[in-house]
Amino acid sequence: MTRQQDADGGRPDDGREPSASELVGAAIGGVARRAGIDPAEEATTGDVVWKAMGGVRGVLESILPSLVFVIVYTFWPRPLILSLGLSVGIAAVFTLVRLVQKSPPAAAMGGLLAAAAAAALALFSGQGRDNFVIGLVTNAVYGTAFLVSAVIGWSLIGLAAGFLMGEGTTWRQDRRKRRVFRWLALAWAALFFARLAVQLPLYLANETTLLGTLKLVMGLPLFAPLVAVTWLAARALYPARRV
Known part of the structure; x- marks a missing residue:
């Protein structure tokens, strides 16, 4: 597979049907590339992290x-629709701005749909804490996916890097790359499971304000350093492949 394989996970240049691992790598690699995390690109670590976070917006x-x-929920827990409505309203404003600026529809709508679904769940149950259920489930799914990929030797980080660097799955023949990508996958799994370990007990204890606060604290402040580590590790593995 080469870097000319289409970024949407289409057929490799040799015309054969892509394997499941290539499709997964293409999907994750495409997301990483759109987020600005591509080890083949020349950029500073700070620029990569900032772009991965989406900049100021x-x-x-x-x-x-x-x-x-x-x-709002801390000071005015009732009616619940007030805090939820304002939260979803802000997400809607950001979505509208993206659409006006002709951002890809999926990128523009993703955050709004997630916020609306979480709010709908909380309104249905009448519990503010349920506004965070989708986030808890997401952390569990992502953490499990990264952990399983590391355990079975098909690191999701490796699959993405292999796609971005045009080597497909041949990185698995390199012991050093396998080791580095395995540890990176475990690091990402640890991040998601750490969030779950801290936030789930607060959800069960109905500590909504503290749950929301720690969700913010364990969000970008933990995400950014791990992006930097992942970027630096990937660049170190491909010093001669930069373009």
Whole structure:
């Protein structure tokens, strides 16, 4: 597979049908590339991390809806629709801005749909804590996926890097790359499971304000350093492949 394979996970250049691992690598690699995390590109670590977070707008989109919910819910827990409505309303404004600026529809709508689904769940149950259920499930799914990929020797980080660097799955023949990608996958699994380990007990204890606060604290502040480590490790593995 070469870097000319289409970024959407289409057929490799040799015309054969892509394997499941190549499709997964293409999907994850495409997401990483759109987020600015491509070890083949020349960029500083700071630039990569900042782009992965989405810049100023991405940071605001990640923080403001949850922050507004936590603040409003803390001082005015009832009616619940007030805090949820303001949170979803802010997400809707960001979505509208993206659509006006002709961002890809999926990127523009993803955050809004997630916020709306979480709010709908909380309104249905009448419990503010349920606004965070989708986040808890997401952490569990992502953590499990990264952990399993590391255990079976098909690191999701390796699959993405292999796609981005045009080597497909041949990185698995390199002991050093396998080891590094395995540890990176375990590091990402640890991040997601750490969030779950801290936040799930708070959810069960109905500590909604503290749950929302720690969700913010364990969000970008933990995500950014791990992006930097992943980027630096991947670049170290491909010093002669930079373009």
